Amino acid sequence: MPKIHIPTPLRQYVGKQPTIEVKAGSIGDALSGLVSQHPELRRHLYTDDGKLRAFVNVYLNDEDVRYLQKEATAVKDGDSISIVPSIAGGR
Amino acid sequence: MLKICRTDFDALRRHGEETYPNECCGVLLGQMDDDQRIVASVARCGNTRSDSPRNRYHIDPKELIRIQREGRERGEDIVGFYHSHPDHPARWSQTDLAEAHWIGCSYVITSVEKGKAVNTNSFELTGTDENDKKLSDEKIEVA
Numbered sequence: 001m002p003k004i005h006i007p008t009p010l011r012q013y014v015g016k017q018p019t020i021e022v023k024a025g026s027i028g029d030a031l032s033g034l035v036s037q038h039p040e041l042r043r044h045l046y047t048d049d050g051k052l053r054a055f056v057n058v059y060l061n062d063e064d065v066r067y068l069q070k071e072a073t074a075v076k077d078g079d080s081i082s083i084v085p086s087i088a089g090g091r
Numbered sequence: 092m093l094k095i096c097r098t099d100f101d102a103l104r105r106h107g108e109e110t111y112p113n114e115c116c117g118v119l120l121g122q123m124d125d126d127q128r129i130v131a132s133v134a135r136c137g138n139t140r141s142d143s144p145r146n147r148y149h150i151d152p153k154e155l156i157r158i159q160r161e162g163r164e165r166g167e168d169i170v171g172f173y174h175s176h177p178d179h180p181a182r183w184s185q186t187d188l189a190e191a192h193w194i195g196c197s198y199v200i201t202s203v204e205k206g207k208a209v210n211t212n213s214f215e216l217t218g219t220d221e222n223d224k225k226l227s228d229e230k231i232e233v234a
Contacts (some may be wrong), residue, residue, distance in 0.1 A: 005159070008123060008168050009194040009216075018168070043220060053221075055192050057152040064152065082156050085192035087172055090114055090140070090147035091179040 002030055002079040010083065013040040027058060028071030030081055045083070057084040093171065093197045093213045094232045095119070095130040103133055104208035107175030107201045113144035118155065119171035119197060120162040128170035128197050128215075134158045147186070148174045171197030171213075178203070181210040183226045191216045194224060199231075 001021040006014055014020060020037070024030035031052075035042045045056055052058070058065045059082040065073045075081065099119075106115040116138050121131035136154050140147040150172070159169055172193070176184075181202035183191075191198055194216050201211040213231045218224035 007193065008170065009192070009196060012195075018163075055190075059152060059156055062153060062156065082152075082159070084152040084155055084159075086149070086152065086190065087116070087118075087155065087193070088140075088147070088149040088190040089174060089184070089187035089198075090143070090190075091176040091184050091186070 001077055002075040002081055004030060004034055005080060005082045007083055007085060009085065010041060010044055013044065014038045024075055026071065027060060027065050027073045027075060027081065030075055031058070031071070055086040057086060058082070059084060092127040092230045092232060093119075093130065093199070093215075094127060094234060095133075096234050099130055099133045100211070100231075100233045103173045103199065104201050104211055106135055106173075107177075107203040108206055108208050110138070110144075110175065111203050111206045112177045114138055114140075114146065114148040114175050114177060116148040116150055116172065116174040118150070118158050118169055119173060119199070120158070120165075120167040121170045123168060123170045123195065130170065131167050132162070132165070133173070134162075145177055146179075169193070169196065171199060173199035173201070175201045175203050175208075178205070181212045183214050188224070188226055191224065191226065192221070194218055194220075197229065198226060 022033040214226035
């Protein structure tokens with residue numbers, strides 16, 4: 001099954017697990033499965049109208065899914081999915 | 092509280108001097124519990140904001156994934172981030188708060204004046220979500 005890497009701030013919503021395996025055929029399936037298992041995560045990943053929050057980057061292995069097929073991007077066993085909130089700022 | 096060794100503390104300050112007059116940025120890795128973050132290593136990152144590097148920073152998520160993976164192999168998690176404020180105080184800005192999303196992590200800021208690192212302060216991003224998050228002063232213990 002694909003493995004989802006959970007960033008440190010969101011682990012409190014998934015029983016402090018650093019990674020979670022989900023049965024999924026696409027990125028969308030994987031994220032849906034994740035929030036179904038851990039409903040508290042939903043508001044941290046999605047806006048009220050169900051869109052992935054702009055600052056939440058999702059990578060399949062080393063590729064940004066926005067530059068693949070977004071949530072329709074196919075995943076397979078052994079893939080690594082990373083949820084990476086953006087890091088930015090300045091004076 | 093943020094606990095960091097002298098070598099790592101000096102290294103992140105030096106990074107700000109090296110990139111002056113541009114902002115530097117990087118990642119703090121180590122262990123985290125409820126009220127403290129213990130830094131075991133520091134990873135330098137490139138600042139992708141080539142359009143405005145003197146007053147903005149951004150870390151490429153791809154670089155972060157690599158750093159996260161290498162940290163995992165050493166048993167370390169991401170516990171915070173650092174950046175510099177060239178010719179500006181070591182206080183968080185509205186941009187810093189708006190762009191901070193790693194609740195529970197430390198955000199370390201070093202002021203660099205005329206190329207020399209001056210003050211270094213740390214702020215914990217507290218709150219429960221995007222609506223009530225805030226950057227709170229935290230003590231840095233340099234061992």
